[in-house]
Amino acid sequence: MEFPTTGQVIECRAAVVWGVGEPFKMETIKVEPPKAGEVRVKIIASGVCHSDLFFMRGGAGPLVFPCVLGHEGAGIVESVGSGVSTVAPGDHVIPLYTPQCYECDNCKSEFTNICTKDEMLQMGGFMSDGTTRFTCNEQVIKHNMGCSTFSEYTVVNETNICKIDPAAALDKVCLIGCAIATGYGAALNTAKVRPGSTVAIWGLGGVGLAATMGAKKAGAARIIGVDVNPAKVEIGKMFGMTDFVNPKDHEEPVEQVLMKMTNGGVDHALECCGIPSCMKSAFAACKRGGGTLTLVGLAPLGEDVPFNAYQFIAGKSINGTYFGGWKSRDQVPKLVEDYLSKQLMVDELITHTLPIESINEAVDLMKKGECVRSIVKF
Known part of the structure; x- marks a missing residue:
């Protein structure tokens, strides 16, 4: 299949952030054709994630701007550069902010999913050759997280994309590109939630609810949701939550509430807020002698979290997860299959x-806690 735009510069709509703290501004941008090893995708839909808000607020610094954000998208391949073999024009795809090159030491390792190929370039908003494929009014616009799904057309590396079953609705499975994969995998792959265990999950947004689903899948006996929004109770139960704690309802710290509820602490705590105070609280709520905290939420890069050293000596541990530990190109298509078979x-x-x-408006809904996940469509 070949599209009439193949090899041409495409003008299209994109939501651009021009600087720290600024809102999205709809622009007409130019998107260049893909170079060797690259893929140009027509984005159909994209989720709006708290990580987008993290970048907008300057969590990664001012040097990422101006840029096109968005990393939770799905679309259709419009054209490919030379050497691309795993996707073709017309394929339904999910862009992946966690690449898989199959070549670096990490990709060859069974113990991590964090690919190191072009890592620093992607963090800086560039393609593998150190340039971008976006311009607006002759000004260079940067990419973001290797995806930039808030543009009607985007260009990604082949290492950052996977082909999926065309039977899956793109305006639904786009969420597998971040929220679902991250939270679900955090419980299954990273925390390795044990059957019969007690789990507490801080933050019942999209990632936290996916973590709740993962804990249920793993066979947890008790899943406690921790959130300041009482509206999350019913949807939490839908995903497998058995108990709900609102820190605002208690005078004592929430970790003390949880320790009383669980006779000494939880087996697994998953922090899905990216808030340092919540991280500290979640670790304190873990039981001595085997309790584990898994950090899932994205905190500002300069934030430090102090932990008492004795808690480690007492047998607690902390780990972190990125994209839920999934090997992205290999396993995201399988998650889509699980969705189609109603397992996800x-x-x-x-x-x-x-x-x-x-x-x-989607960002405002997220800030106010009035949505779980908003989808924007082209």
């Missing part, structure tokens, strides 16, 4: 679907 809940996370022009 995705639709239930979507509370709002908006046109891309309303992306700032």
Whole structure:
């Protein structure tokens, strides 16, 4: 299949952030054809994630701007550069902010999913050759997380994309590109939640609810959701939550509430907020002699979290997860298959679907806690 735009510069809509703290601004940008090893994708839909808010607020510093954010998208391949063999024009795909090159030591390792190929270039908003494929009014626009799915057309490395079953609705499975994979995998792959265990999950947003689903899948006997929004109770139960604790309802610290509820602490705590105070609280709620905290949420890069050293001596531990520990190109298509066979809940996370022009409304809904996941569509 060949599209009439193959080899041409495409003008299209994109939501651009021009600087720290600025809202999205709808622009007409130019998207260059893919170079060797690259893929140009027509994005159909994208989730709006707290990590996008992290970048907008300057969590990664000012040097990432101006840029096109978005890393939770799905679309259709429009064209490919030379040497690309795993996807072709017309394929339904999910861009992946966690690449898989199959060549670096990490990709060859069974113990990590964090690919190191072009890592620093992607963090800086560039393609593998140190340039970008986006311009707006002759100004260079940077990429973000190797995806940039808030553009109607985007260019990604072949290492950052996977082909999926075309039977899957793109405006649903886009969430597998971040929220679902991250939270679900955090419980299954990283925390390795044990059957019969007690789990506490801080933050019942999209990632936290996916972690709840993962804990249920792993056979946890008790899953305690911790959130300041009482509206999360019913949807938490839908995903497998057995108990709910709102820190605002208690005078004592929430970790003390949980320790009383669980006779000494939880087996697994998953922090899905990216808030240092919550990380400290979650670690304190872990039981001595085997309790484990898994850090899932993205905190500002300069934040430090102090932990008392004795807690480690007492047998507690901390680990972190990135993209839920999944080997992205190998395993995301399998997660899509699980969705199609109704083994994975995705639709239930979507509370709002908006046109891309309303992306700032989606951000406001997220800030106010009035949505679980909003989808923007082109």
